[in-house]
Amino acid sequence: MPTTLITGGAGFIGSHLCERFLAEGHHVICMDNLVTGTIENIDHIRDPRFHFIHHDVSEYIYVKGAVDNILHFASPASPVDYLRMPIQTLKVGSLGTHKTLGLAVAKKARYLLASTSEVYGDPHVHPQPESYWGNVNPIGPRGVYDEAKRFAEAMTMAYHRFHGVDTRIVRIFNTYGPRMRLDDGRVVPSFIRSVLNNEPLTVFGDGSQTRSFCFVSDLVEGIFRLLHADEHEPVNLGTEFEVSVLEFAKIIRRLAGSEVPIVHKDLPVDDPRNRRPDLTKARRVLGYEPQVPLEEGLSRTISFFRAKQEKP
Numbered sequence: 001m002p003t004t005l006i007t008g009g010a011g012f013i014g015s016h017l018c019e020r021f022l023a024e025g026h027h028v029i030c031m032d033n034l035v036t037g038t039i040e041n042i043d044h045i046r047d048p049r050f051h052f053i054h055h056d057v058s059e060y061i062y063v064k065g066a067v068d069n070i071l072h073f074a075s076p077a078s079p080v081d082y083l084r085m086p087i088q089t090l091k092v093g094s095l096g097t098h099k100t101l102g103l104a105v106a107k108k109a110r111y112l113l114a115s116t117s118e119v120y121g122d123p124h125v126h127p128q129p130e131s132y133w134g135n136v137n138p139i140g141p142r143g144v145y146d147e148a149k150r151f152a153e154a155m156t157m158a159y160h161r162f163h164g165v166d167t168r169i170v171r172i173f174n175t176y177g178p179r180m181r182l183d184d185g186r187v188v189p190s191f192i193r194s195v196l197n198n199e200p201l202t203v204f205g206d207g208s209q210t211r212s213f214c215f216v217s218d219l220v221e222g223i224f225r226l227l228h229a230d231e232h233e234p235v236n237l238g239t240e241f242e243v244s245v246l247e248f249a250k251i252i253r254r255l256a257g258s259e260v261p262i263v264h265k266d267l268p269v270d271d272p273r274n275r276r277p278d279l280t281k282a283r284r285v286l287g288y289e290p291q292v293p294l295e296e297g298l299s300r301t302i303s304f305f306r307a308k309q310e311k312p
């Protein structure tokens, strides 16, 4: 039975990965310092093969016994979170990646890095293929996240080339679903929180900027496939269904049966204008095909948050 270490395992995506790897028969070690994640995300897991370790992965990591796979998902991930924790974000992307790669060498483990579409910055190429090098402002407020992830990719490739570590890199595009934090500031939980609280939906700028949203189960499937594929260079995962933020606000309002007004606020600095993955490579090397249409995924997510709100 393989042992899989998931850093950031108490976060949104990490908690879904913990469940998936347990379901595949793995021992799972979830390592997290809970800066943006919560025990509530993993509290329901009652499995003797599951272990939680409270630890900041930017510090030296000690794990007893064999580790076969390391999935490095620890990092603040929402613009609000990483602007609140700029130094921790830089540290977990740089030092945290270094420490987890060092552990991979010591344990002879396979390694998968959670990278992001943010490595493309505000892209001049649309949609974004993995071969695009990006347009990132290193000194802007988002630079702490974008550059940490770009460094993490460079470090991962160096450990692959120099130490022969069996590495993978996934570039994740906007992913949503149950267990996001309603107050994490990302557009999906923010809009859902507004409709559930009967408050105006706040669209930044005129809302013409676009994103492509992926339901978490599709992402997890792609990650599982990537870990078992023979591909060391980055692979995009997400969906190709691109929607403007204004249109997205209207979809959420309709799905929630709400008539709250839409108000506008200033666009954050360096907010990418357009974002959509080119999935040609994911299809070719993973046979990846997202299964959950946007409206279905959003309805499930809205139901999750509604049920959570109704809990005494």
Ligand code: NAD
Pocket: 007, 008, 009, 010, 011, 012, 013, 014, 031, 032, 033, 034, 035, 036, 037, 038, 055, 056, 057, 058, 072, 073, 074, 075, 076, 077, 078, 092, 096, 114, 115, 116, 117, 171, 172, 173, 174, 175, 176
């Ligand atoms: P999240 O905030 O829910 O999860 C991140 C987890 O990492 C949290 O549990 C947090 O406590 C933990 N963490 C942060 N710093 C840590 C540290 N120093 N040591 C140990 N644990 C630490 O966010 P998420 O959306 O689940 O994102 C998970 C990963 O996926 C991140 O690496 C993020 O960059 C990447 N990603 C996510 C998306 C998305 O759309 N959700 C898009 C691109 C990339």
Ligand code: UDP
Pocket: 078, 079, 174, 185, 186, 187, 188, 190, 191, 202, 203, 204, 205, 209, 211, 245, 267, 268, 271, 272
């Ligand atoms: N956004 C918005 N209202 C919000 C939160 C976000 O209009 O309450 C916009 C944001 O400006 C961006 C898009 O929605 O254009 C997606 O933002 P998010 O923070 O989810 O992630 P990003 O893709 O920017 O990393």
